[in-house]
Amino acid sequence: SLRVSLMASDFLGPSNLDQLLVGGQLGRGVTSSVKVAVSRDDPSQLFALKAVKKARITGQKQLEHLFREKQLLCELRDPSVVGFHGTFKDETHLYFLLELLDGGELLWHMRRCPCGRVPAESARLCLAGVLLPLQFMQGLKLVDFGHAKRMAFSERSSSICGTPHFQAPEMVRGEAHGLPAQLWALGVLLLEMVSGTPPFVIGQGPSSLKEQILTTTPDVSCLPPAARPLVDALLQREPTQRETAFPHGFSSVRMHPWLVELDWAAVESGRSVADFDFTAHAEQIKDLLPPCQPCSCT
Helix, strand or coil: HHHHHHHCCCCECCCHHEEEEEEEEEEECCCHHHHHHHCCEEEEEEEEEEEEHHHCCCCHHHHHHHHHHHHHHCCCCCCCCCCEEEEEECEEEEEEECCCCCCCCHHHHHHCCCCHHCHHHHHHHHHHHHHHHHHHCCCCEEECCCCCCCCCCCCCCCCCCCCCCCCHHHHHHHEEEHHHHHHHHHHHHHHHHHHHCCCCCCCCCCCHHHHHHHHHCCCCCCCCCCHHHHHHCCCCCHHHHHHHCCCCCCCHCCHHHHHHHHHHHHHHCCCCCCCCCCCHHHHHHHCCCCCCCCCCCC
16 A cells, blocks of 8 residues: 555564563553653663554555654754654554653643642743744754644644644634744743643633634733733734744744843753752653563573
8 A cells, every 4th residue: 555655665674673671651642652661682771662553544644744753853853852763663553762751741740830830930941941942943852743844934834733722813713824823832831831720721711712812811910020021922812913023933032031031051951940850750750661571591
């Protein structure tokens, strides 16, 4: 079939799976799951093994998403992007072997904060950690590129994907969208981190999520005074207003007074990170490690 011929030349043989011990599940999505994996030859080498069910690859578009994800992971060699170690397959699955990030997802740490509220300084460092890889592509690491696509700075897309409450007004209206929609998502993320609640919520009151995004002005009073103008600008309802406020995209966001004073070299090197308990998640990872194999020595 077309699918088999496209995949066969790009993925390594299934024998590579024999070099791994696979442990417990880190997470799962609609079409894939991610588990901890350990090298048989060197137990100190830990990985995240993403498995995609072949049976769920039902169309050309899904196949293109996989190719694009692999291509981007191969090309984006940057400390702020998850490390990529290769791809392979067996009869039922396609696999991505990735760097294991044992510090935990941002959402996991947000939920551990009192009332889900991240302290403002930690939220600022988290936002900085997100900006670094975003700036590189046009602390934190970007991981999932399954729905990523190449676009020029001013290009627009008509694809609709992602978490609904992060979608910008132009996406909700069904219009073409681009960088301004990503700027909007940054504003939603920062506000959710500090307030503990998404600014737009499904089932909140009589209005629908779509109506909230199109008509509601979020309350930014929970933010430090210096951060409020930043979020106000990121959450301007019209994309042209966001483009005007940030003419150089993520670089302009980084130059905002609330962010520019950060020690960006320390953020980039990992010396300056959010005040989260990263060891707590690392301890959970230990419980997912596969059992040791019995020694074959005699």
